[in-house]
Amino acid sequence: MVESCGWLVEQDGALVQQPDPLLKPSDLAPLPLPPPKAKAAYCKRDTLEYSDGDFRLIELGLPFVLKSGDRESVLELSPSVLFDYYPEGDKYLPSNAQD
Numbered sequence: 001m002v003e004s005c006g007w008l009v010e011q012d013g014a015l016v017q018q019p020d021p022l023l024k025p026s027d028l029a030p031l032p033l034p035p036p037k038a039k040a041a042y043c044k045r046d047t048l049e050y051s052d053g054d055f056r057l058i059e060l061g062l063p064f065v066l067k068s069g070d071r072e073s074v075l076e077l078s079p080s081v082l083f084d085y086y087p088e089g090d091k092y093l094p095s096n097a098q099d
Helices: 054-058
Strands: 003-011 014-019 038-045 064-068 071-075 085-088 091-094
Touching: 014 038, 054 064, 054 071
Parallel strands: 038 064
Antiparallel strands: 003 014, 003 038, 014 091, 064 071, 085 091
């Protein structure tokens, strides 16, 4: 599996990608701690399939965005921790900004 992972961190009212070469949920190594402004974790993969290790990411209390090509899926811990953003280019904007 080819993957490139990192954190979606808040910057100027949007979430931007902050790559983290140590974040490799599929290899079951200990996960690095997210940066303070992280609102979610993300991985770009060649296929849109979750691995067993992905579920450890949501245990950190952050949603997990899985991307493959132009498709994406979000894994969330509970209704109290929702990924309420939508993609706009290489950033994510708050959903209320669409209105």
